Amino acid sequence: MKKIQFKFIQLIFGVVLLLVSISCIKNEEILFTDTLVEWDATTFNAKASGKEYALFTRVPVYGAAVNNAQPLITRTSGEIRLRVNLVGPQRSSAIEIPYSVVSAESTAVQGTHYSMAGTVTIPANSSFGEVLVNVLDAGASSGNRILVLQLDGNAEIQPSTRYRQVGLSINQQ
Template identity: 45%
Template sequence: MKNFRNTILMLAIVTAFLSTGCIKNEIATFNGAQIEWDASSWNSNAAGLTYPMMIRVPIYNAATPNSSPFITRTTGTIRLRVNVVGAQAATDRAFTFKFNQAESTGAPGTHFQAVTGTGTIPANSSFGFVDFVVLNPGAGTGTATAVLELTENAVFKPATNYAKIGLSIAQP
């Protein structure tokens, strides 16, 4: 019986040593700077799309609630926030974006002002803003959509999952 107990004890000790190991954990450090649309990171993607299609004016740092007003031809200016994923900088940094015509149904100059394609993250800040101006072409039917896409430049790389945002402008 004593030998059996010693054998079990030795097996337990050997098993403990064999089931552990010394694996060096690689510490992944992200040194770059990415940008993302704030509303894309908080709101669900639209059906069949890889980005949200906003029908309500988005708010910052939260999912857009049902109490937020609908985006219509009379909305005026919508301020979209761009988040920096990375360290803040002591100087202003420029970011770039584009109007994605292929995925949009609205026309710049008719449904909204043409976008400039540039924005600024102020010094010592993690946020920048893009003003999207909705134009009122008069009553119409359906919706006009505008898809904005963050683009890579020398300073920022767009976050893969949050680089696009869609705005659906009702035309009643």
């Protein structure tokens, strides 16, 4: 009986020693070392059904999911500001990131339904840039138009694969 108790105590002691040694293992910290850019609005909202981008019918607010309380994107909205995030270390000088229209997905026409610059500047020592899209009044007969924008990146900084495209539904009615 004493041998069984002694073996049981040894077993308990071994398990406790094992658990203590496991809890003392130092976990290596995982650090993201790349630098990417992404549309802020896409990180908080789901992609449109069957699409590679989130499609907004309402004005996206920085760092928040879009809900029905926000105003519609209409010709009266005037301008829509979309934030671009720099993921990774900040730069000591300003950087220019080009973006373009995905023509295969867009029905809006530059100069008729919207106007924009085509590059976003992320200031020095910052993690954010801002794209300004001016919604133009094309008249009520124009109907609903889709504008899909894509971050193109540059020689130093590439766009995030998941969050490089964003879609806006411009309601001209």
